Amino acid sequence: MIETRHNWTKEEILEIYNKPFMELLYDAATAHRLHHDPNVVQVSTLLSIKTGGCSEDCGYCPQAARYHTNIEGNDLMSVQQVKAQALRAKESGSSRVCMGAAWRNVKDGEEFDQVLEMVRSINKLDMEVCCTLGMLTENQAKRLAEAGLYAYNHNLDSSEEYYKEVISTRGFQDRLDTIDNVRKTNVTVCSGGIIGMGEKVEDRAGMLVALSTLNPQPESVPINALVAVEGTPLEDQEPVSIWDMVRMVATTRIVMPETQVRLSAGRTQMTREGQAMCFFAGANSIFAGDKLLTTPNPDVNEDMKMFELLGLNPQKPFTKKVQPQTVEAKDSQYQDLGEKPKWTRPDHTIERNEAAKQKAKTLK
Numbered sequence: 173m174i175e176t177r178h179n180w181t182k183e184e185i186l187e188i189y190n191k192p193f194m195e196l197l198y199d200a201a202t203a204h205r206l207h208h209d210p211n212v213v214q215v216s217t218l219l220s221i222k223t224g225g226c227s228e229d230c231g232y233c234p235q236a237a238r239y240h241t242n243i244e245g246n247d248l249m250s251v252q253q254v255k256a257q258a259l260r261a262k263e264s265g266s267s268r269v270c271m272g273a274a275w276r277n278v279k280d281g282e283e284f285d286q287v288l289e290m291v292r293s294i295n296k297l298d299m300e301v302c303c304t305l306g307m308l309t310e311n312q313a314k315r316l317a318e319a320g321l322y323a324y325n326h327n328l329d330s331s332e333e334y335y336k337e338v339i340s341t342r343g344f345q346d347r348l349d350t351i352d353n354v355r356k357t358n359v360t361v362c363s364g365g366i367i368g369m370g371e372k373v374e375d376r377a378g379m380l381v382a383l384s385t386l387n388p389q390p391e392s393v394p395i396n397a398l399v400a401v402e403g404t405p406l407e408d409q410e411p412v413s414i415w416d417m418v419r420m421v422a423t424t425r426i427v428m429p430e431t432q433v434r435l436s437a438g439r440t441q442m443t444r445e446g447q448a449m450c451f452f453a454g455a456n457s458i459f460a461g462d463k464l465l466t467t468p469n470p471d472v473n474e475d476m477k478m479f480e481l482l483g484l485n486p487q488k489p490f491t492k493k494v495q496p497q498t499v500e501a502k503d504s505q506y507q508d509l510g511e512k513p514k515w516t517r518p519d520h521t522i523e524r525n526e527a528a529k530q531k532a533k534t535l536k
């Protein structure tokens with residue numbers, strides 16, 4: 173086993189990222205084999221339980237209400253709809269369901285109660301349940317844990333410095349505070365970021381410093397390649413090269429050897445050979461289904477053919493941690509406090525986000 177370090181510096185991480193490619197791959201594959209079965213990859217399903225209409229200004233996101241992106245929004249799905257989709261996902265090989273709601277933050281009330289029921293119903297299907305619902309208070313995190321939540325996703329997106337070039341409506345520290353609230357429970361943390369937003373390699377390393385110096389490190393780190401969606405401020409970004417993607421996955425694997433590294437958005441732009449390199453470099457999860465929230469994703473049958481070709485097996489649920497117990501709503505020890513998480517609004521505007529907002533107004 174390689175000892176997990178929590179004191180990585182940006183310089184050390186850059187040195188790893190910039191190693192000769194073959195050496196980097198070898199080191200990452202070695203770290204991977206010490207902590208994980210290299211022939212096992214988790215298949216997860218991401219469900220958009222509430223799409224569009226978000227009040228944030230994340231420059232990459234087609235669900236931000238202020239941009240004009242032609243996505244079809246929908247209100248919160250019913251518990252029955254979610255359960256039916258989770259069952260279908262289970263039948264096609266998924267061991268984890270991640271429910272995403274385009275919310276700035278969780279608000280106590282009817283809709284949150286409905287999400288808690290969704291968590292209960294999926295945990296009872298013996299699948300790992302993850303939620304990504306925006307910012308969260310400690311009490312809300314505890315209520316999710318009690319319902320049987322396995323993981324909470326809240327991405328850092330980029331380095332603290334570059335984050336300010338992408339999002340102005342909440343701060344980097346707000347993200348860390350939500351992660352901290354999740355850490356006060358038994359729910360595992362899922363937090364990663366996006367490459368290809370115009371950031372420098374130093375920012376990629378900076379994001380990995382922020383994640384790897386958390387103690388404990390996140391149990392799950394999604395690495396996304398930007399899918400540039402027309403109408404968003406980042407619509408003109410060039411696609412990320414596969415070499416950058418493999419370098420990022422490999423570096424993540426080396427600095428966070430125990431974590432589940434998730435190959436997330438941007439897989440449709442990758443060949444099977446490219447994805448195979450990512451698996452060799454330490455990626456051990458993919459998201460299945462034809463959509464990743466609102467952006468395209470490879471067909472599940474294509475993924476299963478790739479697994480067969482590469483001799484990969486889907487990971488069983490609760491391989492890394494035992495299944496949480498579900499407490500029914502009537503037996504809950506927590507109350508609805510009518511809370512909204514606190515947040516800071518950095519006092520700055522991002523020109524390209526403002527320009528996209530103005531352009532959207534003229535198109536309406």
Ligand code: SF4
Pocket residue numbers: 226227228229230233234235236273274275276306
């Ligand atoms: S990434 Fe999340 S918080 Fe940001 S605009 Fe999209 S839905 Fe809202």
